Amino acid sequence: MKIGPLNIPLKEDFSLKSILGFEKTPVNMLVAVSVLAMLAMLVIGVATYLMHGHHAYNVTREHPWGLLIAVYIFFVVSSTGFCIVGSLGDVFGFKDYTMISKRAIFGSIVTIMAGFTVIAFEIGHPVTMMIYNVLSPGLTSAIWWMGTLYGLYLTFMIIEFYFLLNNDMKKAKVFGLTGLLVGLAAHSNLGSVFGFLNARTISQGVFYPTYFILTAFITGIFLSFIIMGFRYKLNFDEKTKKLLEGLAKIQGLLISILIFFVTWKLLTDMYGGMPNRAEVAGHILGSGSFWTEVILAMVLPLLIILKDFGKSPVLFFWASLSGMVGIFFMRYNLVHDTQLKPLQMMKTREYQLPPEWVHYFPSATEIMISLGGLGLCILLYYIGTRAFNLDEEEGH
């Protein structure tokens, strides 16, 4: 398809009919119905938000960031992860990984678009944001840098994808490398949104800006297994098996480093019983959601990799699904745990109990918009698989 000077090579049979013409197997039908249900939830959630604003959310003065912030982080981490995995082949030249580059870069575009959709309904005034981000930029704000760099990153990813589609590997490499660097900068800035919170001793410091990059790579590998699993319906050919075995081995190393990081983070948090920090760490260790994150995103996938050093891609596909559920809890815990401890510890009303832990559970609207973001992401990805040839082309 030609749009001005641009040549976008769409699949010849791409049409509404080809989108709806998927094989009607029970699994496909289940996914299709789930996506439709999630999109319906997005519509209902957004309509409720437009009628009631932030009152439709369970965020409070003490817990101003809720589920939507966690889901935004979940999507942008996924995007950065896809970008890192996609760059292995087309930027760094690892031949075994080239076959996933185009698919992963497309994944990075759809995940960040889903993230932007979700955050648009969390930021109270998104239009004001777009105006004053430019007219009155807060250069000391990690949110400003994160948002601006992610905007640039999306632009570079789209340009890289365009050149990948046209098999212009040289230009794809240039824009891929630029996009990767901007993406990593954006992503570590997202970590610093938490790392710069001097008042929140549990988050403050260098940990999150670096941890975000590590967990992005891990997320990218989990997602690579999932998209390749669906692409090949779990019947992987030899070349794909080689790719996935390599990725699984890298994943084993990354998860081990992550466990090492998290262990030391919690040990330093607990050590010496520093006020606020140690009690929050103790509270985290006693929470079910933290252990869900540990088991689903760390222990289970690592054990499966260690079983035969990544030679069971089908098994690791399932472990990757569990891993992504764990990664969701990781993001939710990060946001919630940061706000666990009230900043004002005296009671302000008579007959009131002194403040303790801050409680939060997402509202139905927050849950619907979050699931809607997931539905949108899957839908966009599916349309992409119908519109573009996301496989590696022979001879390149």
Place this chain on the structure above:
Amino acid sequence: MARYGMALDYKNCINCKACEVACKEENGVLLGADKHRIWVGQNEVKGEWPLIDIASAAFLPSQCQHCDEAPCQMVCPTNATYYDENHVVRVDSEKCILCSYCMNACPYDARYVDSRTMTVDKCTFCSDTRLARGETTTACQNTCPTKVRTFGDLDDPNSEISELLRTREHFSLKANLGTKPKLYYLT
């Protein structure tokens, strides 16, 4: 231009909450327990009769500390939070995008969302009301029956607050965070 601050002789506070009422009345602050620009903190009284620990029952009036190095200002992505000509930390509701980063970054929990504008609000030292009318006191100070609060120009060596800070020992809340608050608690 002045550099306004406030000294609080907090041990004189009797928790009558007249300051909270005056603030809401003067500045049109919404009713509701979580919609307040200022508040009086109260510890649980320790001990049991007859050995009640009277010293633990102190009240601690608090509000935005109008920090010289305000974390809320640093984290604001659109500079909606700014220092005005009197070094008062203010919020420009036109620019506020309600990302809530400032609410998370403020070590004193001094910010809340105003449901009318759906933007973040906080104490302004009565800049839009009393100071704008040329008065030199805040509503909370003016109404306090035990004269807990002294508001004034920290740069004026002859002001009452400067005199108080020269002659009375004082501390700031969470001073270790380096925010340089302009609320001083007299001991």
